[in-house]
Amino acid sequence: MTRIQHISDHPPEVSVQYSTSSQLYTEYLNPRFSESHYILKTLDFDLEVVEFERKSEQWRRQLPMEITNQCLNRPRPHLHCEILNFFSLHCFDVCNCEVIVADNYFTGSKDNLRKWIGHPRFELIRHDVTEPLLIEVDQIYHLACPASPIFYKYNPVKTIKTNVIGTLNMLGLAKRVGASMIMSDRILLTSTSEVYGDPLVHPQDESYWGNVNPIGVRSCYDEGKRVAETLMFDYHRQHGIEIRIARIFNTYGPRMNIDDGRVVSNFIAQALRGEPLTVQAPGTQTRSFCYVSDNVDGLIRLMEGEHIGPINIGNPGEFTMLELAETVKELIDPEVEIKVVENTPDDPRQRKPDITKARELLGWEPKIKLRDGLPLMEEDFRLRLGVPKK
Ligand SMILES: O=C(O)[C@H]1O[C@H](OP(=O)(O)OP(=O)(O)OC[C@H]2O[C@@H](n3ccc(=O)[nH]c3=O)[C@H](O)[C@@H]2O)[C@H](O)[C@@H](O)[C@@H]1O
Structure with missing residues (x-):
């Protein structure tokens, strides 16, 4: 011995x-x-x-x-930061390895995890990524940060700390566990379409540097994610850390918080409650909505593949908010009213991913159209809100 x-x-x-x-x-x-x-x-x-x-x-x-x-080949678990959001839960559903999840419960709910608590390959720790984390893992999915504008604007200092200090801590962990080209260990950052700001190029491809207000109310998130990307690349260049960066465009799907505040969950919950759908002015602004399982498939391909990114992961189908409201109305309740309300500052006027890179490098493209995804989310929201289909 x-x-x-x-x-x-x-x-x-x-x-x-x-x-x-x-x-x-x-x-x-x-x-x-x-x-x-x-x-x-x-x-x-x-x-x-x-x-x-x-x-x-x-x-x-x-x-x-x-x-x-x-x-x-010695197995070590994957680490998911912020598993409790609907997005990470789908990740967990489709992977079959041991997973440690770290979450500070800021936007997530333990309720979402009922089916996994007690599972032998699942471990949940209450942890805020702004504090260092010393554990043994191989792949790190750094998903931490509230993504809904109402949540990230609620505590902007915390949001930017999560993006900057949280990313530094996760990169420190990646460095400590030896994430390098030799191993399959690596760290993936879920960045965002918001790095393009209010884009002057349409659709947005990864070479576009963006049009971002550095001092606006959204900056804690969009500038925060831009710094997070910078840190990822600096650790990659300086320390050889194996990184992956996904730029995620608007995502929707079952298990989203009912009061998440983002547009798809708002409209579905409002339609089911018989309340007016609140379209923020002018209503001609566009977004491209990707169903969560498509998104997770793209993320896992990126993590397991050879390309570091950044790579856009989103659905190129583009809709105005008025078109979205009309679609939800038609699918859920044709009687419901559409009300135009005041918007918030710096709301991007258009957003649509160019996914050529994802198609060519990851062999990925979304499969689920908005009209097919919305009813799946409706079903889940009906169950949780206790509103049966008539
Ligand atoms: O869903 C996402 O994945 C994205 O959500 C947010 O970006 P944003 O596009 O502003 O998300 P929403 O709050 O859903 O707003 C989308 C559009 O809908 C409008 N909206 C929102 C809420 C509402 O009740 N009514 C309404 O018309 C907003 O004005 C905006 O133009 C985050 O900032 C992104 O990082 C994230 O990737």
Whole structure:
């Protein structure tokens, strides 16, 4: 038996390890020990002292392939930040690996997780990404940040902290666990179509740098996500971290918060409650709505594929808000009224993804049209609101 002892400040999970000598290599390779300031000491290799992070790449190259593979194949869970939102829940439904989820419960509800709590491959921790997180994972889905304008504007300082400090913390974690080209470990950021701001180019492709107000009420979110993308690329260039960036366009689907505040959930809930559909002026502004399962399929392809992005993930079908209201009215309740109300500042006037890159690089395109997706969401909202179909 070889004893590997951790001799500096340490988180509890790496304090002392025992293993056979073949596993010794595994342990050395294991990114669990890659925190830069951790010094590992092997007792039966005569006090060889190693600063792991500096030497890890070199060691990987020196080790026989079967040992490297043994290490790389050791299963570690994926980390999803903010699993409780409807979007992440769909991610979890379709993946079959062990998942640790971290959420601060700001916009999500534990109710959404009933079916998963107690599941052997599911672990939920209450954690805010603005604080560092020391756990052992392989892939990191960094989804944290309220995406609904009413939520992110409610506490803009917290929103920008989530985007900047939260992304730094997640990148720090990716660096510590050794997310690099050699392993399948990587970090994916869900960025947003909002990085294009109020776009002057239409449709938007990934080469467009955007038209964003840096001091507006939406800036905590759109500038925050722009900085998050910058941080991802800086860690990639400076530290070799394997990154993926998705720019997600408006998403809708079952399990969305009924009071989320975004337009599709508002209109469906309003129609079911028999309330007027509140179209914010002028109503000619456009959005492109992607059904959540399509979106998640795109995200997983991006995570598992070879391209770092950014890649637009959205449905190119484009609708004005008046057209959306008319469609919801026709599908749910033709009697319901449409009321034009005041808008909020800096609302983008048009938005439609160019998904050429997603098609070519990920072999992805959305399958579900708005008219087919809305009834699926309606069904879920009817159940939760207790409004049966007449
Ligand atoms: O759904 C999403 O995925 C996107 O939602 C928001 O972007 P936004 O397009 O402003 O989302 P909504 O609040 O749903 O607004 C869309 C349009 O509907 C209008 N709207 C909203 C709510 C409402 O009750 N009525 C209404 O007409 C707004 O004025 C806006 O023009 C987020 O900021 C994006 O990052 C996110 O990707």
